[in-house]
Amino acid sequence: MQSDVFLKPINIKNMLQAAAPVGLVALAQLHVLLVRGLDVSVGALMSVTVVTASYLMASGSPAGIVMLGVLACVGIGVVVGLINGWLVRFAHINAVITTIAMLSVLQGIALIVRPTPGGAISSDFMKFLQVKIGFVPVSAFVLIAAVLIGDWWLHRTRSGLEVKAIGFREEAARRNGVRVNRVQVRSYILASATAAVAGLFLAAEVGVGHPTIGQNFALNSIAAAVLGGAALSGGRGSFGGALFGAFFFTLMVNVISILGLSSSVGVIASGLMTLLAIFLYSGFAEFDRVIRRLLGRRSRSAPVAAKG
Numbered sequence: 001m002q003s004d005v006f007l008k009p010i011n012i013k014n015m016l017q018a019a020a021p022v023g024l025v026a027l028a029q030l031h032v033l034l035v036r037g038l039d040v041s042v043g044a045l046m047s048v049t050v051v052t053a054s055y056l057m058a059s060g061s062p063a064g065i066v067m068l069g070v071l072a073c074v075g076i077g078v079v080v081g082l083i084n085g086w087l088v089r090f091a092h093i094n095a096v097i098t099t100i101a102m103l104s105v106l107q108g109i110a111l112i113v114r115p116t117p118g119g120a121i122s123s124d125f126m127k128f129l130q131v132k133i134g135f136v137p138v139s140a141f142v143l144i145a146a147v148l149i150g151d152w153w154l155h156r157t158r159s160g161l162e163v164k165a166i167g168f169r170e171e172a173a174r175r176n177g178v179r180v181n182r183v184q185v186r187s188y189i190l191a192s193a194t195a196a197v198a199g200l201f202l203a204a205e206v207g208v209g210h211p212t213i214g215q216n217f218a219l220n221s222i223a224a225a226v227l228g229g230a231a232l233s234g235g236r237g238s239f240g241g242a243l244f245g246a247f248f249f250t251l252m253v254n255v256i257s258i259l260g261l262s263s264s265v266g267v268i269a270s271g272l273m274t275l276l277a278i279f280l281y282s283g284f285a286e287f288d289r290v291i292r293r294l295l296g297r298r299s300r301s302a303p304v305a306a307k308g
Contacts (some may be wrong), residue, residue: 036234049199054209077196167235
């Protein structure tokens with residue numbers, strides 16, 4: 001109602017394109033939220049990916065070198081996830097402490113390797129990730145495909161059900177033959193690998209090696225997943241919900257920009273929406289427990305009253 005630009009194809013294209021890194025990192029965060037974990041290092045990993053791309057996939061690099069750069073970036077993500085998972089499961093360090101430490105390490109590496117933004121990324125790589133069908137970026141179809149595959153895996157396969165079982169009740173899952181440590185470590189690896197892919201899409205947007213470009217994505221990934229129905233207590237959530245949460249944040253940033261409001265308004269709104277989502281989900285769950293408790297007491301007291 002306030003802008004003629006909002007519904008134009010170019011603005012919709014920009015929103016869908018900007019949703020790619022946010023959506024992918026939200027899917028990454030969901031992997032660990034499902035097993036009652038948390039990974040706040042995903043944003044710093046995205047920064048490392050962008051910086052790495054500025055060296056290994058520099059402007060003018062041939063296609064073969066660019067492909068090796070992509071594999072190297074994803075490989076870095078796998079290694080980071082393996083370290084996070086090992087420290088959480090075998091060194092028994094709290095997930096938040098582990099990933100905060102990893103965040104510091106990765107952010108420091110990014111700043112050492114690239115102290116200031118610079119180093120043009122291959123234009124061919126950028127064009128490849130920004131291909132459009134009409135005005136819709138191909139990245140939007142990639143996100144939809146990832147969500148469909150992810151939700152099918154989560155709800156229809158044994159390994160996906162094991163992930164939810166661990167999130168609901170880890171000891172019960174172990175007693176039923178689930179290899180808890182392996183599933184947990186795998187979740188951290190998948191989270192970091194997906195965050196690295198999100199970093200590649202971010203690199204295609206910014207076009208240069210920026211050492212701190214991913215610093216806000218960690219909180220946004222948690223907020224998007226929670227808004228999409230994920231529980232911080234584990235065992236609940238969907239990839240589709242995480243994607244809708246990510247798109248909501250992208251939409252909110254776009255609207256704030258179009259209305260000419262300060263970017264700080266977006267930060268405040270993101271925090272408030274996250275708190276509201278957590279309150280609503282936890283509040284409804286607590287309300288359900290209270291009702292069940294009251295009904296249970298009433299059903300136990302009814303025969304006594306009838307006998308009297």
